[in-house]
Amino acid sequence: xxxxxxxxxxxxxxxxxxxxxxxxxxxxxxxxxxxxxxxxxxxxxxxxxxxxxxxxxxxxxxxxxxxxxxxxxxxxxxxxxxxxxxxxxxxxxxxxxxxxxxxxxxxxxxxxxxxxxxxxxxxxxxxxxxxxxxxxxxxxxxxxxxxxxxxxxxxxxxxxxxxxxxxxxxxxxxxxxxxxxxxxxxxxxxxxxxxxxxxxxxxxxxxxxxxxxxxxxxxxxxxxxxxxxxxxxxxxx
Amino acid sequence: xxxxxxxxxxxxxxxxxxxxxxxxxxxxxxxxxxxxxxxxxxxxxxxxxxxxxxxxxxxxxxxxxxxxxxxxxxxxxxxxxxxxxxxxxxxxxxxxxxxxxxxxxxxxxxxxxxxxxxxxxxxxxxxxxxxxxxxxxxxxxxxxxxxxxxxxxxxxxxxxxxxxxxxxxxxxxxxxxxxxxxxxxxxxxxxxxxxxxxxxxxxxxxxxxxxxxxxxxxxxxxxxxxxxxxxxxxxxxxxxxxxxxxxxxxxxxxxxxxxxxxxxxxxxxxxxxxxxxxxxxxxxxxxxxxxxxxxxxxxxxxxxxxxxxxx
Numbered sequence: 109x110x111x112x113x114x115x116x117x118x119x120x121x122x123x124x125x126x127x128x129x130x131x132x133x134x135x136x137x138x139x140x141x142x143x144x145x146x147x148x149x150x151x152x153x154x155x156x157x158x159x160x161x162x163x164x165x166x167x168x169x170x171x172x173x174x175x176x177x178x179x180x181x182x183x184x185x186x187x188x189x190x191x192x193x194x195x196x197x198x199x200x201x202x203x204x205x206x207x208x209x210x211x212x213x214x215x216x217x218x219x220x221x222x223x224x225x226x227x228x229x230x231x232x233x234x235x236x237x238x239x240x241x242x243x244x245x246x247x248x249x250x251x252x253x254x255x256x257x258x259x260x261x262x263x264x265x266x267x268x269x270x271x272x273x274x275x276x277x278x279x280x281x282x283x284x285x286x287x288x289x290x291x292x293x294x295x296x297x298x299x300x301x302x303x304x305x306x307x308x309x310x311x312x313x314x315x316x317x318x319x320x321x322x323x324x325x326x327x328x329x330x331x332x333x334x335x336x337x338x339x340x341x342x343x344x345x
Numbered sequence: 346x347x348x349x350x351x352x353x354x355x356x357x358x359x360x361x362x363x364x365x366x367x368x369x370x371x372x373x374x375x376x377x378x379x380x381x382x383x384x385x386x387x388x389x390x391x392x393x394x395x396x397x398x399x400x401x402x403x404x405x406x407x408x409x410x411x412x413x414x415x416x417x418x419x420x421x422x423x424x425x426x427x428x429x430x431x432x433x434x435x436x437x438x439x440x441x442x443x444x445x446x447x448x449x450x451x452x453x454x455x456x457x458x459x460x461x462x463x464x465x466x467x468x469x470x471x472x473x474x475x476x477x478x479x480x481x482x483x484x485x486x487x488x489x490x491x492x493x494x495x496x497x498x499x500x501x502x503x504x505x506x507x508x509x510x511x512x513x514x515x516x517x518x519x520x521x522x523x524x525x526x527x528x529x530x531x532x533x534x535x536x537x538x539x540x541x542x543x544x545x546x547x548x549x550x551x552x553x554x555x556x557x558x559x560x561x562x563x564x565x566x567x568x569x570x571x572x573x574x575x576x577x578x579x580x581x582x583x584x585x586x587x588x589x590x591x592x593x594x595x596x597x598x599x600x601x602x603x604x605x606x607x608x609x610x611x612x613x614x615x616x617x618x619x620x621x622x623x624x625x626x627x628x629x630x631x632x633x634x635x636x637x638x639x640x641x642x643x644x645x646x647x648x649x650x651x652x653x654x655x656x
């Protein structure tokens with residue numbers, strides 16, 4: 109546990125001593141502002157639905173850039189060899205790295221708290237919906253970070269890892285749109301369930317359904333498991 | 346303390362390390378030498394558990410590397426060929442992180458990091474960013490990282506590469522000090538370093554152990570007898586006949602012309618016993634000029650080249 113904590117702190121420190129975290133915060137908050145404005149002006153509602161929906165897609169593209177260095181960079185710098193010869197269990201390494209990226213996501217989302225604040229000042233938002241929407245977005249973050257970790261474990265090239273993360277995640281976004289173009293009933297259902305938007309949507313309506321929570325949790329653990337296997341197997345080759 | 350038992354590493358069809366066996370006793374510094382690509386680093390990686398061996402087993406600090414990797418990892422300090430540094434961190438933050446991973450309590454960590462920084466000559470550098478360091482300093486941080494938990498076993502892959510001569514002397518003295526109550530494997534291609542630090546060497550070539558013996562006995566492998574370097578300027582009449590004449594002297598086994606400088610023939614003479622008096626006598630009789638005659642002990646370098654078959 110201490111080891112996972114040490115790795116968590118180290119990863120966060122690396123985020124904040126390099127410009128990466130600040131660039132992320134900046135870009136993310138700018139986009140959030142644009143989406144917020146669009147959402148409120150278009151719908152005229154005191155609602156965050158448009159902003160949070162758009163942010164989830166933004167995260168799909170941004171988070172792999174945040175996680176791409178995790179294994180790829182360590183391998184390039186030779187620190188991977190250190191990690192694998194120090195008394196660091198693999199689960200602690202994964203937990204520390206996933207946790208650090210997830211914590212940065214928390215900070216990104218905390219930054220957008222400004223917007224519900226504005227809504228509260230001028231209108232009367234439904235706080236339950238705001239809360240569940242953020243919860244849904246957090247589940248998204250956890251899942252995307254896990255997928256990003258996985259692609260980072262596949263290559264020594266951080267950029268390839270980042271793009272790979274986007275490529276792995278893309279089908280889970282567009283399958284929702286693709287579903288509407290399919291005639292076959294079962295196929296449409298399957299595609300719909302593959303899309304994270306399908307599972308995020310209830311959250312933005314204020315509904316926390318355990319089935320959708322489970323989808324995100326399984327998604328996250330599936331990719332963490334794949335990462336585990338990939339890191340293990342690369343030592344055997 | 347360290348025991349490699351027929352460890353083999355294959356990458357596909359390529360055999361990088363082929364059934365390598367050796368032992369290192371507690372308190373010993375073993376020199377691990379070999380040409381580039383001979384399998385040194387791969388062997389080190391198997392001993393530290395970074396790479397699993399394809400065959401054979403390795404026991405380090407009393408534990409099988411494959412069966413009890415965590416126990417081995419706790420007791421081993423390892424400096425890989427490329428110092429494992431996080432370029433964005435400061436030296437202080439990095440060493441603190443390593444100490445934390447190594448399970449050193451928060452209360453003792455600051456003191457221990459300070460101690461180690463002092464030992465490797467990094468005092469006053471704790472706020473420097475690792476990415477901005479020169480090779481020599483990176484190497485020192487790498488060494489600090491390897492010893493921070495006071496390991497019983499140290500595996501060092503080229504610890505002095507990139508250091509200037511002053512730093513090299515300091516780090517060597519430090520390694521020698523460390524070895525007093527530890528087991529050290531030192532992989533290097535700097536042979537004088539091995540001679541200064543190690544009693545015994547394992548020479549590895551083409552993935553196999555080519556020699557495993559004391560430096561003294563390794564040097565004797567170069568050939569029997571004693572060798573001399575002789576510089577002579579022959580008389581007009583004997584021009585070009587010097588090797589034959591010297592070679593005909595009693596006790597001389599072999600004469601090899603080495604070079605010719607300023608009209609002096611420089612010869613390598615190998616003889617069962619000291620031939621210098623005899624050479625001096627011949628030179629006087631024939632009117633040659635003698636500039637130098639010196640005993641020439643075989644160097645580790647020659648022994649090394651002889652062992653790996655590249656004389």
